[in-house]
Amino acid sequence: MAMLTRRNLLSGAAVASAYGLGFGLSGPLGKAFASADPVLIEAATTEASLSPAGLTRGVMTYRSGAPAESPMPPTIRMRRSERFAARMINRLDEPTTIHWHGLRIENAMDGVPFLTQPYVYTGDSFDYAFTPPDAGTFWYHPHCNTLTQIGRGMTGVLIVEDPADPQFDAEITLNLRDWRLGGDGQFIEQFKARDAAKSGTFGTLRTANWQVEPTYDAPAGGLVRVRMVVSDVTRLYNLRLEGADALVAALDGQPLPSPQPLDMVTISPGQRLDLVVRMPDGEGTLARLVDVRPSTPKTVTSFRAIGASLKRALGDVPPLSANPPVEFDLNSAQEIPLVLSATAEQAAVDSICGTLGYSFWAINKKPWPGDTADPSAPMAELKLGRTYLLNLENVTPHAHPIHLHGMNFVPVSSSTREVTQLPSDTYLVLPDEKVQLAVVADNPGDWVFHCHIIEHQKTGMTSYLRVV
Numbered sequence: 001m002a003m004l005t006r007r008n009l010l011s012g013a014a015v016a017s018a019y020g021l022g023f024g025l026s027g028p029l030g031k032a033f034a035s036a037d038p039v040l041i042e043a044a045t046t047e048a049s050l051s052p053a054g055l056t057r058g059v060m061t062y063r064s065g066a067p068a069e070s071p072m073p074p075t076i077r078m079r080r081s082e083r084f085a086a087r088m089i090n091r092l093d094e095p096t097t098i099h100w101h102g103l104r105i106e107n108a109m110d111g112v113p114f115l116t117q118p119y120v121y122t123g124d125s126f127d128y129a130f131t132p133p134d135a136g137t138f139w140y141h142p143h144c145n146t147l148t149q150i151g152r153g154m155t156g157v158l159i160v161e162d163p164a165d166p167q168f169d170a171e172i173t174l175n176l177r178d179w180r181l182g183g184d185g186q187f188i189e190q191f192k193a194r195d196a197a198k199s200g201t202f203g204t205l206r207t208a209n210w211q212v213e214p215t216y217d218a219p220a221g222g223l224v225r226v227r228m229v230v231s232d233v234t235r236l237y238n239l240r241l242e243g244a245d246a247l248v249a250a251l252d253g254q255p256l257p258s259p260q261p262l263d264m265v266t267i268s269p270g271q272r273l274d275l276v277v278r279m280p281d282g283e284g285t286l287a288r289l290v291d292v293r294p295s296t297p298k299t300v301t302s303f304r305a306i307g308a309s310l311k312r313a314l315g316d317v318p319p320l321s322a323n324p325p326v327e328f329d330l331n332s333a334q335e336i337p338l339v340l341s342a343t344a345e346q347a348a349v350d351s352i353c354g355t356l357g358y359s360f361w362a363i364n365k366k367p368w369p370g371d372t373a374d375p376s377a378p379m380a381e382l383k384l385g386r387t388y389l390l391n392l393e394n395v396t397p398h399a400h401p402i403h404l405h406g407m408n409f410v411p412v413s414s415s416t417r418e419v420t421q422l423p424s425d426t427y428l429v430l431p432d433e434k435v436q437l438a439v440v441a442d443n444p445g446d447w448v449f450h451c452h453i454i455e456h457q458k459t460g461m462t463s464y465l466r467v468v
């Protein structure tokens with residue numbers, strides 16, 4: 001059901017500007033940056049029109065003070081190498097925090113309760129301030145009671161701009177996720193234990209930017225930068241574009257040295273994909289972004305060509321400006337074996353930020369339940385400045401998007417496929433895959449390392465590395 005309504009069209013143009021936060025107008029028409037005063041981010045509950053059944057109650061979100069224009073958390077924009085500051089006020093009736101997924105910032109700003117900061121209780125606030133070293137597409141979300149808080153909507157896109165980035169004719173930001181709603185449009189139980197022990201529990205309603213198959217307008221024959229975040233707790237996407245050509249410009253916020261033609265790209269929870277889409281020439285012509293992973297392909301969103309063709313060519317775009325590389329030294333690298341497995345210890349283990357009541361998964365045979373690992377015992381201690389090889393081995397029949405906080409790694413070898421040696425913070429470890437991730441321990445502190453299928457994270461597949 002493609003809903004081509006005035007509301008969709010308007011919000012399409014407005015995604016970057018009206019919902020932008022912090023640094024003013026940042027839509028396709030230009031860029032303006034205000035002062036670096038702290039932005040206000042309130043964690044709050046709201047109602048949202050997600051399904052045709054009517055308003056969904058108990059949606060959780062972030063808003064920026066002013067009356068919310070959208071139930072969707074605002075897209076936060078900041079600039080590489082410039083200080084950013086935000087005050088988060090908790091208006092939920094439970095503790096929360098913000099984790100800035102993919103940003104290599106100081107440990108105290110990482111948002112992991114009791115490992116890097118205290119809980120932010122109801123009515124309290126926490127001041128975040130940092131300088132992002134990398135430009136690209138990232139996101140932000142809580143690191144507390146995450147299956148509920150992320151599952152009910154607390155996922156926002158975070159864009160770090162670089163003044164040297166090439167200009168496009170338009171930019172569209174897509175926050176891809178599902179919702180678990182019943183026929184009455186209200187939330188149903190967030191997970192089923194039997195699914196948590198497999199690939200995770202799927203939502204019942206797919207959305208892009210909180211809308212079902214929205215359509216966005218963009219200049220005909222123009223070049224559009226499409227920034228995508230998979231913020232769903234479970235779903236992997238196999239994305240294709242029908243009706244237009246596109247280049248993959250960046251993965252997980254990191255620019256490809258030379259953009260590659262898009263055929264099909266798999267992105268999993270936590271990951272980001274930046275495309276350059278060359279819009280069709282004919283006014284009104286649609287290009288469709290399609291998820292071909294399910295047996296019946298699903299339209300994620302459509303782009304509609306507007307106006308006379310700008311007649312651009314995909315080759316007109318220079319690559320995005322590079323981020324600092326990961327300078328690893330394989331000769332001196334120390335190996336850290338990390339075996340991802342199931343566990344037979346199915347008992348509930350109490351943990352910080354709530355438990356799902358089960359342990360299904362383990363790293364190195366140990367189940368680590370919760371949003372935060374046991375703060376007393378890192379999985380490994382790394383020496384500041386040294387190179388390590390994280391030797392991941394997935395002995396389960398399920399894929400695990402493994403995410404590391406605070407540092408980027410570079411995949412250097414895999415037993416099952418060719419790896420792109422691009423820095424990243426999230427690697428989708430396939431069933432039976434062995435992969436080596438090179439990381440330089442260049443950021444001191446305790447850094448969580450977990451599966452981004454949130455049920456897996458919450459039922460055993462979370463630990464952390466200590467850098468000293």
Ligand code: C2O
Nearest residue numbers: 099101270403448
């Ligand atoms: Cu996107 Cu530990 O998280």
Ligand code: CU
Nearest residue numbers: 400451453456
């Ligand atoms: Cu997993």
